[in-house]
Amino acid sequence: MKGNKGRPARGCGYALPLPIAVLVCSAFFFLGYYISLSNNQEIVVENDVDRIHRQQLLENGETVQAAHGVTGDDLINVIPFQVLSWKPRALLFPGFANKQQCETIIKLAKTKLTPSGLALRKGETADATKDVRTSSGTFLSASHDKTGTLAWVEERMAKATMIPRAHGEAFNVLRYELGQKYNSHYDVFNPEEYGPQKSQRMASFLLYLSDVEEGGETMFPFENYQNMNMGYDYKQCIGLRVKPKQGDALLFYSMFPNGTFDAAALHGSCPVVAGEKWVATKWIRDSVER
Numbered sequence: 304m305k306g307n308k309g310r311p312a313r314g315c316g317y318a319l320p321l322p323i324a325v326l327v328c329s330a331f332f333f334l335g336y337y338i339s340l341s342n343n344q345e346i347v348v349e350n351d352v353d354r355i356h357r358q359q360l361l362e363n364g365e366t367v368q369a370a371h372g373v374t375g376d377d378l379i380n381v382i383p384f385q386v387l388s389w390k391p392r393a394l395l396f397p398g399f400a401n402k403q404q405c406e407t408i409i410k411l412a413k414t415k416l417t418p419s420g421l422a423l424r425k426g427e428t429a430d431a432t433k434d435v436r437t438s439s440g441t442f443l444s445a446s447h448d449k450t451g452t453l454a455w456v457e458e459r460m461a462k463a464t465m466i467p468r469a470h471g472e473a474f475n476v477l478r479y480e481l482g483q484k485y486n487s488h489y490d491v492f493n494p495e496e497y498g499p500q501k502s503q504r505m506a507s508f509l510l511y512l513s514d515v516e517e518g519g520e521t522m523f524p525f526e527n528y529q530n531m532n533m534g535y536d537y538k539q540c541i542g543l544r545v546k547p548k549q550g551d552a553l554l555f556y557s558m559f560p561n562g563t564f565d566a567a568a569l570h571g572s573c574p575v576v577a578g579e580k581w582v583a584t585k586w587i588r589d590s591v592e593r
């Protein structure tokens with residue numbers, strides 16, 4: 304721009320002394336340039352290329368990284384899931400663990416099985432409730448597993464739920480033989496029935512360690528708040544039923560995000576009709592206090 308000394312500059316339309324006009328014009332020019340840079344077409348395209356490339360790498364099973372914080376992961380984990388229900392909040396993770404990992408956990412548990420126990424309500428006796436839960440089981444902690452399998456499962460589960468590992472109880476590995484079952488129940492401990500609690504089982508994670516030929520489904524009789532007014536006997540196998548499949552994992556929440564109990568989280572294990580059912584359960588607490 305060639306200005307005439309002493310005459311008003313016309314660049315911005317108004318009569319301004321030339322140096323000021325140049326300053327104002329260039330200020331707007333650079334502001335415009337800066338704005339166009341921040342929404343720049345080229346940068347968006349570059350991101351798209353990046354994303355497509357990353358997708359291709361992932362599909363080829365190659366290693367991909369994203370910028371991450373100090374406590375984050377180096378890699379992108381692929382954990383497929385299906386929302387089974389919002390009432391209660393339940394997710395299936397198909398192929399969460401592989402066959403060998405499942406068999407390792409069964410082997411660890413096999414030598415230590417004892418009849419499964421039950422948390423008793425005030426006034427209940429072990430003898431009167433012995434038919435409620437007929438499986439055998441054992442508690443296994445990851446720190447006692449030299450193969451590292453349980454630690455691997457815990458780690459992956461913490462990632463899938465974003466609830467730190469320390470909130471989990473030890474694994475309760477269960478075996479259900481022919482006809483064995485677990486009547487429908489809640490995992491939360493209502494203080495009115497069980498007395499004051501330091502923390503609650505807010506979510507439950509089940510890793511199916513075996514296929515079951517027939518029966519043995521995990522059932523949610525009150526799914527979508529159905530069947531709640533029919534005088535349900537806690538034994539009948541109704542509602543949403545999840546068929547155990549070796550390596551699949553099921554996660555459901557017994558509490559709403561606001562901390563109150565979800566009545567739809569009632570669940571049980573249907574009787575095994577043919578075959579045998581092995582499952583590793585982990586209860587996730589709302590605090591590290593027990």
Ligand SMILES: *[C@@H]1O[C@H](CO)[C@@H](O)[C@H](O)[C@H]1NC(C)=O
Binds near residue numbers: 559561562563
């Ligand atoms: C907690 O959340 C549930 C589900 O959204 C809702 O039905 C219930 O009224 C809430 N309770 C309180 C005390 O906020």
